[in-house]
Amino acid sequence: MKKSKMNLYFSFIDLALILIISVLFYLSSAISVPAVLYVPKGGVGEIIAYLSNHQINLSLIDKYSLRILGRPQSGWIGLRGYGELKNGLINLTHGDFLYALTKAKAALVNVTLIPGETRVMFFKELSKSLNLNESRLNSEYEALAxxxxxxxxxxxxxxxxxxGERGVVAYLLRNSARYHxxxxxxxxxxxxxxxxxxVLTxxxxxxxxxxxxxxxxxVASVIYNRLKLGMPLQMDGTLNYGAYSHQKITPERIRNDRSAxxxxxxxxLVPYPxxxxxxxxxxxxxxxxxSEFLYFVLDRKTGAHKFSKSLNEHNRNIKGQN
Structure with missing residues (x-):
């Protein structure tokens, strides 16, 4: 009887050693992850499930190991310095990755998009601020937006x-989609x-x-009134699209621009905002x-617009500027 208990005792020890060795072997195995990663708020199980659903190969061992290591960070974290960077991915071990989840922080850069700015001009500035490829930013946007x-x-x-280009575009679009x-x-x-x-257009x-x-x-009422009557909008602002965002609209530009x-x-309406x-x-x-307004012209004295219902009234408002 004593011998049976002793054998059972050693069997448990053997099993525990095998389990420990297996876990250690797993934690030392390689994994590739993005250099910058988003970690949602929530429990360890929710975080592991989220990361697994975003093409990071994790298992129950990661889940229980992470609980032992400590509370994961939330938000964007940077993993540079925790492994080898190759082709935009960080190559490291599962153990180092789990440790990084509890310690790493991402350096953040504030970028501002002002109302009235075009996507092309915003990405031009964004590429400079984040040292990204402007062409890739635009192509990623066109693929995802x-x-x-x-x-x-x-x-x-x-x-x-x-x-990265895809990451920042996806981040901007995800936040904007919720807002809209x-x-x-x-x-x-x-x-x-x-x-x-x-509506956005x-x-x-x-x-x-x-x-x-x-x-x-x-201004919105003038747009809808003219559309209802089948009148062309005849608005300079629509020609400030794309790379022409800050260009002064001249009679020559109006004559030569053959775009929609x-x-x-x-x-x-124009094809899109x-x-x-x-x-x-x-x-x-x-x-x-x-309103019944169909026209408006800028009053240089006040910096606001004068609105009118008829072309005659509109012309008088224009003459009043001289």
């Missing part, structure tokens, strides 16, 4: 260094992407044309002022 411009929400973003869905549901009770794209023209937030609903953004020669739009511009596009 639901519309060619105007989808990224204008605000200041804290972006981790080393995130929430705003659309408040405005219409649903998020209809086609309907919302039209109108809002972008309002953003380019309005002199201040107070007159945004009036020239609302002097094309009726209807011409710039990033503020919440105020979106509100104006959703709830324009009730």
């Amino acid at each position: 639901p519309m060619a411009d105007g989808f990224i929400v204008p605000e200041t973003y804290s972006v981790p260094k080393g995130i 869905e929430a705003l659309a549901k408040r405005a219409f009770g649903k998020y209809d992407k086609k309907q919302w794209a039209r 109108v809002a972008s023209i309002v953003q380019k044309e309005a002199a201040n937030e107070a007159e945004m609903p009036l 953004f020239n609302t002097y020669i094309n009726k209807g 011409v710039c990033a739009v503020s919440t105020s511009a979106i509100r104006a596009a959703v709830s324009p002022a009730k």
Whole structure:
């Protein structure tokens, strides 16, 4: 009997040693992960599940080992210095990766997209701030975004260094998608992407044309009034698309630009938003002022626009500038 108990005791020891050796062998095995990684808030199980769903090969051993090592960081973390960087990935062991999850922090850079700026110009500045490839930023956006411009929400973003072109574009689009869905549901009770794209397109023209937030609903009313009557919008702001964001619109430019953004020669809305739009511009596009205005011109004395219902009145307002 004593011999049987002794044999059983040693069997448990052997099993425990085998288990320990297996765990140590697993933790010393190689894994490749992004140089900058997003870790959500939550319990260890939720974090391991999230990372596993984002193409990081983890197991129950990682889950229980991480619980022993400590509480994981949340947010963006940088893994440079914890392993070898190769082709944008960090090669390290499972053990080092789990340790990094509890200790690593990412250096953040603040980048600001202002209302009225185009995606092309924003990415030009973003490439300089984060040392990224401008062409790849644009190609990643075109591959992932639901519309060619105007989808990224204008605000200041804290972006981790080393995130890469696809990572930063995905991050910007993910935050913007949540914002647009929430705003659309408040405005219409649903998020209809086609309907919302039209709202953003109108809002972008309002953003380019309005002199201040107070007159945004009036500018929106002019847009809708002209569309309803089948009149061309004839608005300079639509020609400030893409790389032309800051270019002064001249009669020569109006004559020579044959794109769909020239609302002097094309009726209807432009194909997609011409710039990033503020919440105020979106509100104006959703709830324009009730007016019969069809024209407006900038009053150089006040810096605001004078609105009019007829071409004769509009011409008088123009002459009043001289």
